[in-house]
Amino acid sequence: MEYMVEMRHITKRFPGIVANDDVTIQIRPQEIFALLGENGAGKSTLMSMLFGMYEPDDGEIWIRGERVRITSPNQAAGLNIGMVHQHFKLVQNFTAAENIVLGTEPVKRLFGALPCFDKQQAEQQIRDLSHKYGLEIDPAKRISDMDVSARQRVEILKMLYRRAEILIFDEPTAVLTPQEIRFLLEIIRELKDQGKTVILISHKLEEIKQIADRCAVLNHGRLTAVRDVKDTSTREMAALMIGNELPEPMEKKEIQVSREILRVEHLTVENKNHLPVVRDVSFSVRGGEIFAVAGVAGNGQIELADAIAGLLKAKDGGIYLNGADISQFNVKRRIVSGLSYIPEDRQTTGLVLDFSLADNLILKKYGREPFSRRGILNPDEIGRYAEELIGRYDIRSARGKRTLVRSMSGGNQQKAVIGREIDLQNPLLIFVQPTRGLDIGAIDKIHRQILKEREAGKAILLISLELDEIMKLSDTVGVIYNGTMTRISDAKSLTADQIGAYMMGVKGA
Amino acid sequence: MKKGKHLIQRGLILLLGNEKTQPITLPLFAVFLSLLLGMVIIAVTGANPVNAYQNLLQGCGILPKPSYAAYKNSFTDFTGFLNAWTPMLFASLAVAVALKAGMFNIGVSGQMLISGFMASILAGYADGLSGLTAKFLVLLVGIAVGMLSGGLVGWLKYRFRVNEVVSTIMLNYILLYAVSFCIHMWYINPVSRQSAPVTQASRLTLLDVSAGGMKIDIPLGILLAIGIAFLLRFLLNRTTFGFEIRAAGKSPEAARYAGMQVGKNMVLAMMLSGALSGLAGVTYYLGYFGSIRPKVLPAVGFDAIAVALLGNSNPAGVILSSFLISILEKGNTYMSSRSGVPGEIASVITGILLLVSACTGYIRYRINRLKECGPNTEEKGRKGRRGEQSV
Numbered sequence: 001m002e003y004m005v006e007m008r009h010i011t012k013r014f015p016g017i018v019a020n021d022d023v024t025i026q027i028r029p030q031e032i033f034a035l036l037g038e039n040g041a042g043k044s045t046l047m048s049m050l051f052g053m054y055e056p057d058d059g060e061i062w063i064r065g066e067r068v069r070i071t072s073p074n075q076a077a078g079l080n081i082g083m084v085h086q087h088f089k090l091v092q093n094f095t096a097a098e099n100i101v102l103g104t105e106p107v108k109r110l111f112g113a114l115p116c117f118d119k120q121q122a123e124q125q126i127r128d129l130s131h132k133y134g135l136e137i138d139p140a141k142r143i144s145d146m147d148v149s150a151r152q153r154v155e156i157l158k159m160l161y162r163r164a165e166i167l168i169f170d171e172p173t174a175v176l177t178p179q180e181i182r183f184l185l186e187i188i189r190e191l192k193d194q195g196k197t198v199i200l201i202s203h204k205l206e207e208i209k210q211i212a213d214r215c216a217v218l219n220h221g222r223l224t225a226v227r228d229v230k231d232t233s234t235r236e237m238a239a240l241m242i243g244n245e246l247p248e249p250m251e252k253k254e255i256q257v258s259r260e261i262l263r264v265e266h267l268t269v270e271n272k273n274h275l276p277v278v279r280d281v282s283f284s285v286r287g288g289e290i291f292a293v294a295g296v297a298g299n300g301q302i303e304l305a306d307a308i309a310g311l312l313k314a315k316d317g318g319i320y321l322n323g324a325d326i327s328q329f330n331v332k333r334r335i336v337s338g339l340s341y342i343p344e345d346r347q348t349t350g351l352v353l354d355f356s357l358a359d360n361l362i363l364k365k366y367g368r369e370p371f372s373r374r375g376i377l378n379p380d381e382i383g384r385y386a387e388e389l390i391g392r393y394d395i396r397s398a399r400g401k402r403t404l405v406r407s408m409s410g411g412n413q414q415k416a417v418i419g420r421e422i423d424l425q426n427p428l429l430i431f432v433q434p435t436r437g438l439d440i441g442a443i444d445k446i447h448r449q450i451l452k453e454r455e456a457g458k459a460i461l462l463i464s465l466e467l468d469e470i471m472k473l474s475d476t477v478g479v480i481y482n483g484t485m486t487r488i489s490d491a492k493s494l495t496a497d498q499i500g501a502y503m504m505g506v507k508g509a
Numbered sequence: 510m511k512k513g514k515h516l517i518q519r520g521l522i523l524l525l526g527n528e529k530t531q532p533i534t535l536p537l538f539a540v541f542l543s544l545l546l547g548m549v550i551i552a553v554t555g556a557n558p559v560n561a562y563q564n565l566l567q568g569c570g571i572l573p574k575p576s577y578a579a580y581k582n583s584f585t586d587f588t589g590f591l592n593a594w595t596p597m598l599f600a601s602l603a604v605a606v607a608l609k610a611g612m613f614n615i616g617v618s619g620q621m622l623i624s625g626f627m628a629s630i631l632a633g634y635a636d637g638l639s640g641l642t643a644k645f646l647v648l649l650v651g652i653a654v655g656m657l658s659g660g661l662v663g664w665l666k667y668r669f670r671v672n673e674v675v676s677t678i679m680l681n682y683i684l685l686y687a688v689s690f691c692i693h694m695w696y697i698n699p700v701s702r703q704s705a706p707v708t709q710a711s712r713l714t715l716l717d718v719s720a721g722g723m724k725i726d727i728p729l730g731i732l733l734a735i736g737i738a739f740l741l742r743f744l745l746n747r748t749t750f751g752f753e754i755r756a757a758g759k760s761p762e763a764a765r766y767a768g769m770q771v772g773k774n775m776v777l778a779m780m781l782s783g784a785l786s787g788l789a790g791v792t793y794y795l796g797y798f799g800s801i802r803p804k805v806l807p808a809v810g811f812d813a814i815a816v817a818l819l820g821n822s823n824p825a826g827v828i829l830s831s832f833l834i835s836i837l838e839k840g841n842t843y844m845s846s847r848s849g850v851p852g853e854i855a856s857v858i859t860g861i862l863l864l865v866s867a868c869t870g871y872i873r874y875r876i877n878r879l880k881e882c883g884p885n886t887e888e889k890g891r892k893g894r895r896g897e898q899s900v
Contacts, residue, residue: 309766311765311766330768330770331765331766331767331768332768332769332770333768334768335767335768341766343766348760348762348763349762349763349766350763350766351760351763352756352759352760352763352764353759353760354759354760355755355756355759359752363756363763363767364767364768366749366752367749372748372749375748375749375750376747376748376749377747377748377749377752379747
């Protein structure tokens with residue numbers, strides 16, 4: 001058996017687009033095979049067909065040298081194929097063990113007759129499994145009490161429990177912190193050593209370089225290259241992915257910073273259990289300056305942004321915008337005073353997913369003329385404005401301004417949020433994780449946009465978990481650790497390693 | 510057999526596949542399917558389903574009956590039907606508005622009862638009022654009391670995070686027994702065991718109006734109800750207030766982020782929903798009936814939940830769905846007397862209708878999936894299987 005998985009001449013069409021066009025990939029047993037490509041290149045569609053969620057319009061799938069037809073995920077599981085989706089599919093109020101065995105529960109007989117779920121046996125099985133593969137979890141803990149990386153381990157165990165030999169990971173590192181990513185890559189390598197075949201969907205080239213054996217590159221539904229990773233540079237991979245040469249390296253112009261626009265003084269924020277999550281933080285951002293807050297996830301940076309935007313109440317301290325104290329203002333007054341906010345979670349906070357694109361683009365402007373007058377909306381003006389923004393920010397969707405935002409890709413959703421917020425023409429822009437889960441092309445565009453706003457003299461507060469992003473964009477870096485701003489320095493005076501050390505709470509590095 | 514299935518699939522895709530028209534075609538399909546199922550059930554009881562449906566329409570004055578009692582014809586039947594439809598329409602709009610704001614108003618019944626009761630004692634029993642003044646007062650009291658009782662629910666949710674489903678169910682019982690107590694103590698008619706009938710001047714339905722040799726009941730509320738439905742449509746779709754309510758309903762977090770006052774909108778939406786319940790209450794107790802039966806919550810308030818869902822919480826859709834359900838409810842007496850089909854069958858059909866319309870999400874999913882995979886999956890599948898065997 002030369003190949004574990006072969007997908008031959010796969011074609012899949014959706015109304016209006018060809019998601020996969022005559023794609024042939026062959027994956028050897030016990031290798032880590034990466035699928036590279038931008039958002040919408042067809043990676044997930046290809047893997048969804050292998051996992052039985054769609055059927056190809058054309059082409060054949062061969063597993064272990066046998067032609068198969070996979071019509072459902074159950075059938076895929078029967079062929080020892082498992083998949084960890086980008087958005088986890090777990091029951092929140094079940095424990096880890098319950099989630100993992102769900103559907104194939106071990107059964108015991110109560111009073112020798114009544115069949116019922118054998119929880120203890122399930123937990124023991126999970127415990128054994130997690131030791132075997134080094135995936136530490138507490139089987140009795142509820143999913144809702146777990147952090148993201150623990151949930152991901154549960155998903156992985158779910159595959160292994162079903163004796164999966166072919167493991168598909170869809171963008172597994174998009175939601176993880178740098179430490180967690182390192183840990184996950186370790187696990188994936190471990191799985192390979194245990195004899196599993198791993199397919200990794202990703203667009204993070206560094207990670208692929210680190211662990212993958214071979215990679216296939218998809219571009220607009222077509223297979224453009226299959227390479228051995230060790231002979232290919234990341235730059236080359238990126239060029240293959242985008243389809244032409246890499247965009248010009250970004251140039252950050254030297255510009256004169258102007259006056260102070262945002263000043264935060266001794267800000268303290270408590271969470272709902274009255275524990276301080278932001279402690280006595282002070283800093284200021286000037287026009288033409290990108291102030292980046294670096295920190296490991298969960299160190300108070302989200303709460304910091306929410307408190308400045310007015311979504312969370314500050315316990316103590318002052319927030320000054322253009323010299324005026326806005327700490328007692330409600331959200332609307334802060335927006336009007338000059339604050340734009342790109343929130344961390346575009347899907348639940350930044351957008352109303354079941355509204356049309358046009359309605360989302362006026363989400364903060366619907367009350368202003370010409371979009372409404374005396375409380376009556378003006379659909380013509382709203383439509384015209386939406387089309388203008390769609391053009392200017394290159395927001396792509398199936399049905400233009402009438403598209404439900406839910407049906408748009410993550411990258412285009414983010415473009416809509418950023419376009420809307422920039423177009424408020426406010427002097428202060430707060431970006432929280434602006435490129436989370438996006439591909440290189442989209443990230444590049446967003447970074448350019450942020451720099452453009454900087455050149456236009458805006459004050460920018462950038463909160464990011466990606467050190468690369470911070471190093472690339474920031475003028476000033478503030479490191480947040482455990483709710484405290486432990487260090488504020490000129491970005492040029494710090495190396496990535498130093499920032500990393502401060503992020504981990506090392507003092508005096 | 511396979512070929513037939515294939516053809517049906519294609520037909521369904523053709524009829525229901527267009528995603529733009531799906532909000533209209535799918536509910537119509539649901540109605541059609543349930544009426545079909547209803548026919549099967551009627552046939553099982555031994556009656557002729559076509560006749561039974563005809564009787565339903567005849568009972569509502571939409572089709573002519575073979576014979577009429579004195580002073581009656583199909584028009585008087587129709588106004589009688591309108592009389593029953595009015596409170597149903599108001600109540601369904603009340604549920605729909607709350608749903609748009611992301612809340613589930615199960616308390617329409619209780620809100621109807623308290624509004625009807627307050628309107629009865631404040632305006633319905635007052636002597637010497639002119640017809641116009643009395644009717645105006647009834648409407649005003651109905652709206653005000655409904656608004657207060659709905660607003661209370663919204664406020665409880667806003668201030669104390671009390672889930673509106675819990676608070677409305679509880680309030681239903683509190684109001685039911687409080688009102689029943691008052692009626693038994695002070696307003697009981699010892700013969701009918703109901704509350705004393707309200708004055709003719711305050712009735713929102715003009716009774717036995719003689720015209721063209723007929724005696725007609727004219728429900729004044731129906732014009733108001735249809736007018737308000739369109740007003741509501743405008744309010745929800747074309748005003749900033751409606752925009753805020755819909756945003757809060759779809760995603761409270763995003764609404765808050767956009768600077769909307771979600772709590773305030775919640776209370777306002779519940780007040781609006783309550784006001785509509787109030788109108789349902791007065792058109793029910795001071796229009797359709799002239800008195801209140803103690804210790805009974807009006808079923809209209811609960812049917813309205815289903816009607817609003819069937820109408821997709823959209824005022825125009827609610828007009829159609831409430832029209833349909835009212836035909837079933839109003840026409841069943843005539844149906845059972847004519848074709849011997851038990852009147853409960855109408856409720857069974859209503860139930861089926863709700864069940865099927867609750868499944869429209871699933872139907873939509875299947876249709877869209879069928880469309881995505883192409884109608885020729887079946888054929889492909891066979892080819893694929895042959896291929897497997899040859900390997």
